[in-house]
Amino acid sequence: MRLVIAQCSVDYAGRLSAHLPLATRLLMIKSDGSVLVHSDGGSYKPLNWMSPPCALQVAPPDDDQADAGVTEVWTVTHAKTADQLIVSIYEVLHDSAHELGIDPGLIKDGVEAHLQKLLAEHIHLLGDGHTLVRREYMTAIGPVDILARDAAGGSVAVELKRRGDIDGVEQLTRYLELMNRDPHLAPVAGVFAAQIIKPQARMLAEDRGIRCLVLDYDAMRGLDDTQSKLF
Amino acid sequence: MRLVIAQCSVDYAGRLSAHLPLATRLLMIKSDGSVLVHSDGGSYKPLNWMSPPCALQVAPPDDDQADAGVTEVWTVTHAKTADQLIVSIYEVLHDSAHELGIDPGLIKDGVEAHLQKLLAEHIHLLGDGHTLVRREYMTAIGPVDILARDAAGGSVAVELKRRGDIDGVEQLTRYLELMNRDPHLAPVAGVFAAQIIKPQARMLAEDRGIRCLVLDYDAMRGLDDTQSKLF
């Protein structure tokens, strides 16, 4: 990895056009050829970048550029799409190279998977008398997050999201349409469960007879802790 | 901005839990306190990070950590959510600080807005005799990208996407359902227009009587260029 701090201007031409005026920035060149242009603020997203696979070419400035104070022109070209990132270097303030080796990678413990596990373990949150049939109940168009039965023995399909958006309601609707054609399951009720449910999603769901359930992740973890402390 | 190359392991506890085993990585500390952990590959996304507003605290290792070879422990705490990023430093290979100043920011020239403008200007691409009613035609559930009339005077609602996915078909379907209840507009035909249309989206659209239209962005820009050259 090479780290360069430089006064530069940057132009990108690809799926969109973008321009960064002259300023001092960090240029990160990774060993796979990718380039990131970072400012000293904002979030983790660079101001501009080129994703791998790509190739960096360094050229001297033409006369006009040289007159304007440019000392080097970097052209980063994407190997497949031919997108280009052009970095015009005015002054290099720092330049160092480092050997990092390959990274073992991130080990994650996600949220939606955890929510699903917690809800399956505390299936009564769906309502009194509910029982779990199974998680990831497979259908022809994909797995339903949770299939349960209510107190009366009726099927209940649960779609789980961290954030309940319209997409999730549409997804559950497709599952319900399909499952309600299966005489072994029908009638299947729908529950849309999420940590937060957007008003538009709630309206659409309720309009379609789908029940909305807001989950409190921390409280559910609390249930787990209580349980583990009891044993 | 401070740049540190170090052997380190990283733990994040917040909306999820994540762990990075010991390896050599770049630690970028921005002046707003945010921290980015980058490996020498992948894309522009860091392996792990803490977004501002947050505070970095450096502490000596406890005995166990010191025995394991840890020389410093960085704790980055988010000011609002209390999410924590803990970086255990084993060996520092590089450490430098740089003054970058504030960045003037990126100037973008977007795609979907441009597509919409181009299609509105060349509304005949919808078919002979089509006329534009208006862009961003407002409905109760949001704006339809383009409303037009066909040669026979019938309403045509156009949903525009760069990539035509199932979501877009669902969105257009909702608009059509609503608009077809309005006697001033009904019957309203649907056109799903995109630079590329996924096979599954095309199938769903055609099954619902929605016409699919693949747009050639470069050709449309060409139309514009031709026109501007003519005048």
Added chain:
DNA sequence: ATCTACATCTCGTCC
């Protein structure tokens, strides 16, 4: 290889 759904999404924009 393609498609689908998730993301510590991020980021703008509109209300």
Added chain:
DNA sequence: GGACGAGGTGTAGAT
């Protein structure tokens, strides 16, 4: 400030 949609989305998993 919240909601909503787009992203040069990236990323992981399933088909």
